[in-house]
Amino acid sequence: MIELAHLTKQFGGVTALDDVSLRIDAGERLALVGENGAGKSSLMNVLYGLYQPDSGTISFDGVPTRLRTPAAALARGVGMVHQHFTLVPTLSVAENVVLGHEPRRGLGLDLSRARTEVAATCASLGFELDPRALVSSLTVGSQQKVEIVKALHRGVKTLVLDEPTAVLTPQEATELFAVTRTLSERGLTVILISHKLKEVLTFATRIAVMRRGRKVTEVSPQGTTPEALAEAMIGRAAPVGSHAPATPGPVVLSLHQVCSQGLVDVSLELRAGEILGIAGVDGNGQRELTEVVTGLRPFTSGVLTVAGQRVDRLDPARARALGVAHVPEDRLRRALVADLTVEENVSLGRHTQPPFAKGPRIDFAGRRARTLELVNANDVRPPTPTLRGGALSGGNQQKLVVARELDAKPKLLVVNQPTRGLDIAAVEAVRERLRAQRLEGCGVLLVSLDLDEVLALADRLVVFARGRAVATFERATFDERLIGQHMLGVAHA
C-alpha cells in the first residue's frame, strides 16, 4: 500500500499540488482524472521521483520514504509509462527493455540472454513482440507494449500509465485495457491517468478526481456517471454540443482523382457550411490529404480545386491567400514556435499583413492589440502576449492556434486531430469553434483518429484506407460498426 499524505508542490508562484492525500491499495486499478493542469501528472511525477514535494510525505507500507530519483521509485516497485515514449527507435525491443540494467558477459552486453529473458516476459504477459524487432518498425500500440514490458521486466509492482490511449486506435486501446486488467488480476497495481471518462468508468475500480491541484473527490465507478465525473472535474456542468442541420453552400474544396505520395485516386468534395470528417486508422493517407490541400505536399496527378480556383501547384503561401487555414496535428512542429512569444506566434503566417505589419515593419502595437483580443476571446491562459509559446499548456497552445487560424476568416479550414491531448473543457471549446465556423459558412475538413469526434462533428464522413477514400457516409446513415469495418478494410461494400 502506498500512501501520499498532504503533498504540496509549487512551481514559481503556481501551486501544482495543494495538500493532496491519496491512498493506493495493492492490486487496485485507480484512475486519476482531471483537466490539463489539474495536477494529475505532477502528483505522479512526485510518486515517480521526478519532482520533490515542497511538503508532505510518501509512505510505502507505512514507511515514510523520500524518492529523490526515478531509480529510487523503481527500487520501490513504482514504474511509469509516459505519454511520450522513452524508447530508442534504432535499438531492438530486447535492447530497449534491458537498457540501464543490461545482463553482462564480461565487459559486453549478453544480448542472447537479454533476448531470452525479454521473450519470457513478453510470453508471460501474452504480448506478441519479437525481441529482435527494431522499435522504429513497430506500431505505436506495440511500442507502448514495449514500455509496459520494460517496466514489468524490472519487477514493477505499481504501474502508472499516463494518458495511455491518447496515441492508440480504438482497437489498440481495447487490447491495452484487456491486458492491463489481466495484469491487475494477477496482483499488479495500476494507476491510470486519463480524461477519457468512458474508459475510466469501464476500467477503474476506484476514481480520484483532481481539480486545480486539489483532490476534490473519490468515487467508485458504480456510483457515478460520465456527467457527474465531468462536473467534478471542471467544477460545473459540462457543455454539450448540439448539431444544427447543415446548410451547404458552394463547393470550397474538390479533389478529382488526386494522387500524391500516400494518396491514390482520391476524389471528394466539401461545401461551404459543412464539416467533412475523415475517418481512418492512423497512417492511411489522412495526413497526406491535409498536406496536399494546404500546399505542404505536392500532388502528382488529378485535379485540385480550392475556393473555386483550380490549382496546378499549391504552396502554403498560395493556399493561405486562397483562404485556407490549417490546424495541423502536431502543434509544436508546424503551428507554433516554442521559442517565439505568444504574440509572435499569433502573427505567424500573416506577419506581413495588417494588423501585424505596417509596410515592411512589424506593427508592434497592432500585433499586441490583436493578440490580446484573441487570447481574451478564446480564453487562452495566461493571457500574456510576451510569454514564450512553449510555456503554455498543450490545451492553451491549441486554443491559440485555432484562434489564430480562424482569425484569418478562412473559406476552408483544415484541421487534423484538433483535440488530441486536450481536457474536456478545452475539447468542447475547440469543437464549439468548429461548429460555429461551419454555421458562418466555412467549409471544414476534419481529420481525426478519434472516431467519436468525427461522428460528433461531421455532416458527412469519408473513410480512408491505404491512401484511398473507400466509403462515404451521410450523417443520417452513420453506422459505427460499418465505418469501423471500412477502416480496417474488412467491409464487403
Add this chain to the structure above:
Amino acid sequence: MRERLRAMVPSVVPIVLSLVGCFLAVVVLRGWSVAFDAFGAMFAGAFGDWPKFVDQGNAGLVLRPLGEAGNKAAILTLTGLSVAVAFRVGLFNIGAQGQLTVGALAAAVVGAKVDLPAVVHLPLCLLAAAVAGAGWAALPAVLKTTRGVHEVISTIMMNWIAVSLVENWLVVGPLKASASGVNSISGTDQIAASAELPRLFEGGSRLNAGLVLAVLAALVVWAFFGRLTRGFGWRVVGLNPEAARAAGVEVGQVVVQAMLVAGALAGVAGAVLVLGTEQKYPTTLGAPYGFDGIAMALLGQGDALGVLVTSLVFGALRAGGTRLQLFGVHKSFPELIQGFALLLVAARLVWERLARRLLPDREPKHG
C-alpha cells in the same frame, strides 16, 4: 529590462571568468607584480592609458590605443555579424574566413587597378568585396538547398579553396605587385588613395571609417531581425523551418539570401582590412578574423548588438595584447582569453541557471 539583463549573463560571465582565469594563470607562472603590470599594460593598450592622460594631458595616450582597438573591432564585428546572420536562420557559416579572403582580394584589386574619384572609388571597392564574399557563399547555399549538402562541410572546403587560390597563386602570381613600387614588393599593388577608408581623426589615432561601417551594419542587422516582418520570417526559419514553411515562408529562398548576406558581410570585413589597415592584399592576411567571427557570434549569442559589444571588447584586448610582450607574456594572450570564454559559453545551461538565480523570475511558470 530584467529579461535583457538575464539574457546577457551567459555572455558576460564567461568573458569575466576567462579574464580572471587567464590573469591567475599569469600570476601562477610569473608572480603578482608581472601579472598586474602585464594586464595593466594590456588594458592601457586596449582602452587607453587614462591615468597618464590625466597627468600629462596628452590626448594621444587615449586616442591611439582606442583607434587600434576600434580598427580591430570593426573587422571582428563584420565577420561576427556574418556568422550571426547565418546562425539566426539556423545555418553555421564556418566560411567567413574564405569569404573575407576573396572580399579582401576584390577590394585590393579594385582599389589598385581602377582610377576613380574617392566618392565612387571607395564604395565601388566595398561593393566589389561584398559581391565577392556573397559569391563565395553562394555555392554552399545553392548546394544546401538543392542537394542537401551541409553548409558546415561546404563552407570549410570553400575556405581552403579561397586561401589556396588567393594566397598561394593570385597574390604571388598574376596579381603580384609590380617591382616599380617604392614600398615592399610582397603582396598586391598598393591601393589608390581614393580607395582608402578615411581616418576619423587627424594625428594621434589611426581609427578609420571601418568602425562606422561596422556599427551601421550591426544596427541594420539588429533592426532587420527585430523590426521588420521579413526579419521575423528569417528568425522563424532558424527556430523551426517546418513551421516557417507552413506559415508560407519560402525556406529555401531565405537560406540562400541569408548565406549571401553573410558572405557579403564577411567580404566587407576583408575590404575594411585592406582599405583601412593594409592598403593592399599582403602576402598573408595574418589573423584568422573569419574564424574569430564564429567566436564573436557565439559570445554575442547571435544578436547583432551582442556581437558589436563583444567585438569591441575583444578588439580592444587584441590591440592591447601587443604590449604584453614588454613583460614577457606572449601577445596572443587575448586569443587565449577569447578561447577560454568561448569554451565557457558552451556551458550555457549553467549560466542560464545562474541568471535565473541572480535575477529570479517574477512571472510564474504556467503549464
